[in-house]
Amino acid sequence: MLSPSLRYALMGIRIFDRKFGKDFLKTLPNTPAVYLFKDGHGDVIYVGKALNIRRRLQSYRNARRLKKDRKMNTIIKDSVSIEIRKQDNEFKALILENELIRKFRPKHNVDGAFPFLYPAFGTGQTRDQLYLCLTSNIDRYNGIPMNWFGCFRSRKRCKAAYESLFYLLGLIGHTEPPQHVKATPGMRGSHISAFRRINYIKDDLEDFFAGSSLRLLSTLTNKLLQKAHARKHAASVQASLETLAAFYKSDAHLLNKALATLGEAPRLVQQDERDILFINYRQGVKEELPRHRQADKL
Numbered sequence: 331m332l333s334p335s336l337r338y339a340l341m342g343i344r345i346f347d348r349k350f351g352k353d354f355l356k357t358l359p360n361t362p363a364v365y366l367f368k369d370g371h372g373d374v375i376y377v378g379k380a381l382n383i384r385r386r387l388q389s390y391r392n393a394r395r396l397k398k399d400r401k402m403n404t405i406i407k408d409s410v411s412i413e414i415r416k417q418d419n420e421f422k423a424l425i426l427e428n429e430l431i432r433k434f435r436p437k438h439n440v441d442g443a444f445p446f447l448y449p450a451f452g453t454g455q456t457r458d459q460l461y462l463c464l465t466s467n468i469d470r471y472n473g474i475p476m477n478w479f480g481c482f483r484s485r486k487r488c489k490a491a492y493e494s495l496f497y498l499l500g501l502i503g504h505t506e507p508p509q510h511v512k513a514t515p516g517m518r519g520s521h522i523s524a525f526r527r528i529n530y531i532k533d534d535l536e537d538f539f540a541g542s543s544l545r546l547l548s549t550l551t552n553k554l555l556q557k558a559h560a561r562k563h564a565a566s567v568q569a570s571l572e573t574l575a576a577f578y579k580s581d582a583h584l585l586n587k588a589l590a591t592l593g594e595a596p597r598l599v600q601q602d603e604r605d606i607l608f609i610n611y612r613q614g615v616k617e618e619l620p621r622h623r624q625a626d627k628l
Contacts, residue, residue, distance in 0.1 A: 346391040350412055355391065358384040362423045363416045364430065367409040376405045376438040379427040381420050387412070405438050421613045428605050441483065448601045449488045450480030451539045453532060459506065460529050462499065464492040465520035466601070478598045479539035482581045483605070485519070491577035494570035496523055501560045501567070502553040503528035540597055541586030544578055547571055587611070
């Protein structure tokens with residue numbers, strides 16, 4: 331007797347074959363390609379890339395009733411056709427995938443579809459206040475002198491890092507009430523806070539966002555140990571420090587490394603250039619960008 335997951339897989343194979351043809355996979359090469367799933371109106375609902383297009387689409391055909399296969403099953407259910415665009419190598423497939431996601435913004439592509447939403451961190455300072463900002467629209471904050479860092483792709487990780495910093499900086503300094511923060515535009519998804527008596531931490535904070543040093547965590551730890559109310563909430567403090575360490579590793583330091591491979595070290599990468607930067611970094615194909623274009627790209 332077949333297990334439920336195997337029965338579901340066989341049912342999925344029948345659906346795949348009925349929609350795209352029983353011999354469809356046999357017509358595909360074992361080479362890099364970009365694939366576009368389309369719905370009944372011809373609209374692109376998902377764009378993906380593959381080093382081996384036949385093997386990749388075979389995984390869609392064999393998808394089971396498991397959490398890891400949920401997205402593939404949904405895409406198959408919503409689509410009626412597949413367009414294949416063969417590529418010479420995986421790098422070209424990555425470039426084309428990025429372009430098509432930004433062009434079509436398919437409903438099943440979340441990452442990369444809306445680069446204008448990629449957030450950046452900002453730090454600013456007056457005589458008495460240290461500002462911390464998280465926004466995807468830095469131009470709206472021209473009224474406050476800010477140094478900007480990013481941009482970063484994960485809004486979820488950025489928001490978690492901001493909330494952790496807001497909590498920890500409030501424990502070692504004095505959080506300004508909103509009415510005392512210099513007039514700033516109210517924007518959904520943007521956050522800005524001001525703190526007093528912690529201006530000494532600004533350099534460490536900026537090195538942290540730039541991905542060049544984790545000294546901020548040592549500075550915070552030393553200051554927090556001197557605060558009785560911080561020691562009282564040691565578990566929450568530790569969780570916040572771990573959140574910041576994870577953000578540094580997965581976002582800030584990784585961006586720093588990507589920039590270093592291209593011989594550039596700006597603090598801020600433009601939103602619409604962030605993904606192409608990482609494609610070049612991860613593929614190790616710096617030479618494929620003409621030297622005179624590298625500075626323009628960043």
